[in-house]
Amino acid sequence: MVEIDNLVKRYKELIALDHLKLTVEEGEIFGLLGPNGSGKTTAINCILALLYFDKGSVKVFGEEIQPSSYEIKKQIGVVLQNVAVFEELTVQENIDYFCGLYIRDKRRRKQYVEEAVAFSGLEDFRKFYPKKLSGGLLRRLNIACGIAHKPKLIIMDEPTVAVDPQSRNRILEGIQELNRKGATVIYTSHYMEEVEQICSRIAILDKGRCVASGTSEELKAMIKTGEKIHMEALGLQPFHLEEIKELRHVYQVDYREGMLEVRCSGGKHNLVHILDYFRKREIGFGRVYSELPTLNDVFLEITGKELRDSAE
Numbered sequence: 001m002v003e004i005d006n007l008v009k010r011y012k013e014l015i016a017l018d019h020l021k022l023t024v025e026e027g028e029i030f031g032l033l034g035p036n037g038s039g040k041t042t043a044i045n046c047i048l049a050l051l052y053f054d055k056g057s058v059k060v061f062g063e064e065i066q067p068s069s070y071e072i073k074k075q076i077g078v079v080l081q082n083v084a085v086f087e088e089l090t091v092q093e094n095i096d097y098f099c100g101l102y103i104r105d106k107r108r109r110k111q112y113v114e115e116a117v118a119f120s121g122l123e124d125f126r127k128f129y130p131k132k133l134s135g136g137l138l139r140r141l142n143i144a145c146g147i148a149h150k151p152k153l154i155i156m157d158e159p160t161v162a163v164d165p166q167s168r169n170r171i172l173e174g175i176q177e178l179n180r181k182g183a184t185v186i187y188t189s190h191y192m193e194e195v196e197q198i199c200s201r202i203a204i205l206d207k208g209r210c211v212a213s214g215t216s217e218e219l220k221a222m223i224k225t226g227e228k229i230h231m232e233a234l235g236l237q238p239f240h241l242e243e244i245k246e247l248r249h250v251y252q253v254d255y256r257e258g259m260l261e262v263r264c265s266g267g268k269h270n271l272v273h274i275l276d277y278f279r280k281r282e283i284g285f286g287r288v289y290s291e292l293p294t295l296n297d298v299f300l301e302i303t304g305k306e307l308r309d310s311a312e
């Protein structure tokens with residue numbers, strides 16, 4: 001449905017997109033995950049032909065997109081990072097205005113507006129002006145304006161930034177519902193949890209390049225980290241850490257402020273081996289927990305940086 005091939009976009013000296021290659025298939029919720037400045041918004045703007053690029057091609061519905069590709073653009077719904085609604089129109093009037101850009105038939109438009117109001121949970125706020133809405137409700141209005149005309153492809157650029165948890169969940173569930181009803185979705189975020197929760201495939205961006213792509217499981221299978229075990233343990237000596245590092249599947253051991261973190265590469269029973277070691281050495285320990293790899297681990301292993309560092 002969307003094919004990006006060798007896309008290069010420069011802002012003077014800065015290369016914002018560096019030979020980016022991506023394919024989004026019909027029916028997917030495709031996640032673009034990357035820290036701030038990794039090129040997500042630039043990629044979206046190129047897909048929408050809102051920006052001229054230096055090299056490469058962007059095809060939407062099988063055709064090269066141009067600024068004047070109105071027939072293609074009619075079938076795309078866009079929710080951009082900055083809320084773009086009219087202050088002098090009410091919630092309902094805003095949705096009606098944006099829907100009216102695409103849907104001329106009055107009856108159908110009325111029905112679509114009603115559906116978008118209900119979909120975004122804005123029934124009680126129809127007559128409100130945007131400045132009276134909370135941040136979360138304003139984002140929901142922004143989304144309603146972008147999707148009311150029932151586009152085939154929906155592009156959302158960080159729609160949950162600065163949104164309260166209740167609105168965030170509602171937005172994420174709404175995106176899944178739109179997808180179940182047939183829309184293909186491209187969703188950008190720097191929140192790995194969100195992307196993992198809703199996206200069927202994910203591309204991880206760093207410095208304008210796609211450093212890895214696949215399902216969340218495929219991405220995690222690419223890296224060495226299989227499990228991270230955390231243990232509260234006081235007074236561990238350097239030789240203990242060396243011995244723990246010799247245990248099966250263990251490849252990295254860190255110990256800070258009484259907290260031991262052991263990274264294991266796949267394998268089963270890692271915790272059992274570590275607990276056996278503690279018993280054998282008669283070392284006491286407190287809280288123990290194990291974590292499966294996250295998309296942050298994937299990003300960290302591939303780029304050497306934390307996804308969250310630059311994001312929060």
Ligand SMILES: Nc1ncnc2c1ncn2[C@@H]1O[C@H](COP(=O)(O)OP(=O)(O)OP(=O)(O)O)[C@@H](O)[C@H]1O
Nearest residue numbers: 011014016034035036037038039040041042043190
């Ligand atoms: N109009 C512009 N002029 C110059 N540089 C720009 C412009 N827009 C973006 N950039 C730079 O291009 C790079 C990619 O930015 P982009 O906004 O696409 O990243 P992003 O992943 O969407 O980040 P964010 O989550 O902060 O929006 C960044 O280094 C940014 O500073």
